[in-house]
Amino acid sequence: MTASLQAETTNQVIDQISLTKRTIDQILDRTMELVNQGDSGIAISSLFFRLGKLSAKFSCETFQDWIRDYCTSHPIAEILWQSPITKRCFSKPKGYAGDATLIDYIYLKDENIEYANEIAEILHKSICNSTSCDSVRERAKYFGNLITQISESKNRKISAISIASGHLRELDHVSHFEDKVYHFIGLDQDAESNTEARRSYPFKGLTVLDESIKYVLAGKLEAESYDLVYSAGLFDYLDEKVAARMTKRMFELVVPGGTMVIPNFAKGIIERGYMETFMDWYLIYRDEMELYGFMRELDMSQVASWNIHGDKYGNILYLTVVKKG
Ligand SMILES: C[S@@+](CC[C@H](N)C(=O)[O-])C[C@H]1O[C@@H](n2cnc3c(N)ncnc32)[C@H](O)[C@@H]1O
Structure with missing residues (x-):
């Protein structure tokens, strides 16, 4: 590959990454806005949909490589992690994702769940209501x-x-x-x-x-x-x-x-x-x-x-x- 072709390809990758970062900013800023205005349920559906489309576009490796870290450095992450299902899965108390206690959240065996606040409860229930x-x-x-x-x-x-x-x-x-x-x-x-x-x-x-x-x-x-x-x-x-x-x-x-x-x-x-x-x-x-x-x-x-x-x-x-x- 010639030096100029290599530079052009590198620039294309940089452009693509900044475009993706701008898209992610829009998605996460909008989620934050919806949560702040009391629409946490809508925030989750829209976040699922838009991140779903994004993940379909990129490989699992790209997601792991930088997209995940970029998303989790946004202030919305701390709010999402207050929902018990997200928190448990991300923190992995058993060392692996999808343990039976977490699956019990999905089975709605949630009588003993303690929510940090009302937003955490709405987020949790909206996630557990997903398809x-x-x-x-x-x-x-x-x-x-x-x-x-x-x-x-x-x-x-x-x-x-x-x-x-x-x-x-x-x-x-x-x-x-x-x-x-x-x-x-x-x-x-x-x-x-x-x-x-x-x-x-x-x-x-x-x-x-x-x-x-x-x-x-x-x-x-x-x-x-x-x-x-x-x-x-x-x-x-x-x-x-x-x-x-x-x-x-x-x-x-x-x-x-x-x-x-x-x-x-x-x-x-x-x-x-x-x-x-x-x-x-x-x-x-x-x-x-x-x-x-x-x-x-x-x-x-x-x-x-x-x-x-x-x-x-x-x-x-x-x-x-x-x-x-
Ligand atoms: C997603 S849960 C499914 C549990 C249950 N079958 C259900 O449908 O609700 C996955 C289960 O697989 C178990 N598991 C994961 N790796 C395993 C392994 N290598 N050997 C035995 N069990 C394993 C976990 O402990 C966990 O209980």
């Missing part, structure tokens, strides 16, 4: 209903396992659990969350294991033992290789005629920009082909059927695989 949070609540309902449906279709009690089970809130959606399930395993690396899961669901036949997914990957669970094998809120953090290996191991656990379900956040959710900027919450968003790719280590001769469907909001995709009977 991605609707999808997380819908996901818990989906798995609760699936447990019921499989038990009804087999006309007997079933066995099931949830990997990275968190607080197992899907069980809120299963009525008369003990009539539908004879053996249920929750497996999660977080012992404190597991204590809460055991406390909330002291059901006969339910065991929660303090184990990481290494336990599953090492093949320590008994094969062909579960009518339903699923993992919600985990694959969004796993790279392609680990996701494919986990899919293989999980499928080994399914009984003949049983079902495995793996959800993953879809690309293009509007909340991504806010999550990455102010919550420091990075997920791996995937499309249908990438979910299909989870199956690449499966012995397809054992697969009776598979499908991928999206939830009604278009935010979460579900891969379902049924084993031959």
Whole structure:
């Protein structure tokens, strides 16, 4: 590259960065204005939308590289961090994003939340009302209903396992659990969350294991033992290789005629920009082909059927695989 061409390219990059900084200033100044005039709910919707558009334009690396730091140096950041969900995710008391206590905020299990002030409360509730949070609540309902449906279709009690089970809130959606399930395993690396899961669901036949997914990957669970094998809120953090290996191991656990379900956040959710900027919450968003790719280590001769469907909001995709009977 000649020196003049290099200078021209450098100038273009500098121009692009200053233009982006001006756009960010406008977005964040406007958010501050809306909050100050008492419209915190509108402030959040508009911030989600505009940061969402910005994040769609830039790669995750660019966001991490400088956009996030630029945004969080704006005075609005201190206000947003007062909302419990943003604060917990950004500060990561458990060392990772998306712990089960934070997910309980999304499940609206918020009786004991203390808000620093009224703005913090409105911001928190507006965030928890976003469509991605609707999808997380819908996901818990989906798995609760699936447990019921499989038990009804087999006309007997079933066995099931949830990997990275968190607080197992899907069980809120299963009525008369003990009539539908004879053996249920929750497996999660977080012992404190597991204590809460055991406390909330002291059901006969339910065991929660303090184990990481290494336990599953090492093949320590008994094969062909579960009518339903699923993992919600985990694959969004796993790279392609680990996701494919986990899919293989999980499928080994399914009984003949049983079902495995793996959800993953879809690309293009509007909340991504806010999550990455102010919550420091990075997920791996995937499309249908990438979910299909989870199956690449499966012995397809054992697969009776598979499908991928999206939830009604278009935010979460579900891969379902049924084993031959
Ligand atoms: C987003 S939460 C989902 C919890 C629950 N499945 C749900 O849908 O509400 C993610 C869970 O994954 C667990 N987790 C993360 N990495 C894990 C690992 N390597 N092994 C086991 N559990 C893990 C966390 O402890 C957390 O409870």
